[in-house]
Amino acid sequence: MADWTEHLPDAAKAYLENRRLDEVECIISDLPGIARGKAVPASKFARQDYFHLPDSIFYQTITGDWGDAAGEEGFIERDMILRPDYSTATAAPWTGDWTLQVIHDAYDRDGDPIPFSPRNVLKHVVSLYHAQGWKPVVAPEMEFYLVARNLDPAKEIEPMMGRSGRPAAARQAYSMTAVDEFGPVIDDIYDFAEAQGFEIDGITQEGGAGQLEINLRHGSPVKLADEVFYFKRLIREAALRHNCFATFMAKPIEDEPGSAMHIHHSIVDLKTGENIFTGPAGGETEAFYHFIAGLQNHMPSGLAVMAPYVNSYRRYVKDHAAPINLEWGRDNRTTGIRVPLSGPSARRIENRLAGMDCNPYLGIAVSLACGFLGLMEEKRPRKQFRGDAYEGDGDIPQVMGDALDMFEEAKDLHDVLGPEFARVYSIVKRAEYNEFLQVISPWEREHLLLNV
Incomplete structure (x- = not known):
């Protein structure tokens, strides 16, 4: 011992x-x-x-x-x-x-x-960065809902009962009172995280009824994926202690915002320790633009991994706090790719497409893989978007079947993630999607049974 x-x-x-x-x-x-x-x-x-x-x-x-x-x-x-x-x-x-x-x-x-073990996939992508003399750094954000216990899949998911004895209310983003409603659950999350050695950067109330967000400190992609993997279990256990469920579904409640796993990216030069997105005078480098271009050009093909279920695509709805395209902008939360406010040394690029329902190892791996392809291809992104990107057209797959079609054809992405992983993932997800297509939904019974 x-x-x-x-x-x-x-x-x-x-x-x-x-x-x-x-x-x-x-x-x-x-x-x-x-x-x-x-x-x-x-x-x-x-x-x-x-x-x-x-x-x-x-x-x-x-x-x-x-x-x-x-x-x-x-x-x-x-x-x-x-x-x-x-x-x-x-x-x-x-x-x-x-x-x-x-x-x-x-x-x-x-x-x-x-090669198809998710942690190994992420390690392989990180090793490609290291071979170029770079160290990728990520910071994930975890959104999730605390909901009432749901023992019947046919029943709609409802917000949990708060400390006040009232159901959690929507449209209360950043409200400290709303956070207090879940105080006992949050206290256990903090206690469990401390016992596990995890550092939480902050907990906030999001826009949905009972929706919370936990931010983690930036660091190694593998270490942060390990923490998200652990956190999902930790949060579920904390919720169960207080007679509610924690769910990481991308869209658990109709007409409420979905839950994302936003991923912040920066890259450090292994020799100098400097952020390669920032030049000597503090400006944005070509690498910064190449990384954005990689996300724009390759994320549609990787979406089947970052949005891995049929429910995932219900999140991409105009004006519901989720991107519908791959525009990029500075400090603009309507774009799929956001450049947050920061000093030059902390310059980073935020991928807002990944859903909280994705496997954290695979979601981070695909996001890094898209950026890596951009760095290798040295292409420029589209012009920065200014204004409300929800007013633009969508340019991402809208259903799981289309996303799988694009993933299966993305040979460049397969080469970065590993062809054997891509083969296994595609077969498993296609089997899962075909299984879903055999299910008759309540909507179909309500509107088609007697009307067509």
């Missing part, structure tokens, strides 16, 4: 101080972002260097069905070798005993990374 616990982060060590560790949850993200793995006694974890899971966990749809993505050998469920990344060890403070979670990386029997 002493050997492996020496490698733990300080927060995990503090959590276990004067306590006996009972259990370790060995976890890995599947394609939707669900934590898969095994819970093992701490004494057993101390004796193991790795454990096995079948590669079929990456062929599952969100419903638990399977995409036919196993390859030439067929569906034999070959075992992967999962090795712990001790730097990710963190508390599971909602459990009844003393438990740690540890994220693992997936390898094949030859020791090569499994």
Whole structure:
């Protein structure tokens, strides 16, 4: 035990101080972002260097069905070798005993990374930046809803009951009173985050009824994706303690704004430590414009990853706090690509397209991949948009089927993300989409049953 616990982060060590560790949850993200793995006694974890899971966990749809993505050998469920990344060890403070979670990386029997494991996909994209002498830096924003418990899928989702005994109200963006309504849930979110060693940059009330936003400090893409992966579970657990659900659906409530995972990007030169988006005199560089052009030119093809479900496309509605196109502008929240106010050293580019329902590893990987292609292609973006971009035309896919068609044809993007990942992802999401198309919705029954 002493050997492996020496490698733990300080927060995990503090959590276990004067306590006996009972259990370790060995976890890995599947394609939707669900934590898969095994819970093992701490004494057993101390004796193991790795454990096995079948590669079929990456062929599952969100419903638990399977995409036919196993390859030439067929569906034999070959075992992967999962090795712990001790730097990710963190508390599971909602459990009844003393438990740690540890994220693992997936390898094949030859020791090569499994190319369709989401964390490996992101690591691969980051390595392409490093090979050019760059270090990508990201800062994600997480939007989500706290809603009333919903045990019947046929029933519409409703806002949670606030501390006042009234349902959460909409149109209260940035209201501190609205935040206070969820005080007990937020208190637990803060407590869990502190126990896990996560630094929250701020919590605000968003425009939807019961919609909150958590901002994270900027840093390494893999580390921040790990935190978002952990945060989704943390927030759900905090909500359950107070008789409500936390949902990361892109559009859970009709006529309310959707939930995004805005991603802020900057790039640091590994030799100088300087932001490559800023020149010696403090102005914007060619790299800054090339990155924007990469987002404009390639994000439509990557949208099937950043907006991975049929519900995701219900978020892209005019005047509902979500972009409908890929215009870019300075300090303009109606554009899909925003340049926030900042000093020269903190100059960054915000991708506002990604939904909160995306897998954080894959959403960040695709956003970085689009920017990387822009840097390699050295193209200029469209002219900066001035005014209300909602008045313009949409230039992104409107339904999941169209987005998948574009993704499947995007060979340049496949080369950055990994062709084997692109193959598996496309098959799994196509199976999921086809499954959805077999479902008859309440709208169809209401309007078509007797009228057509």
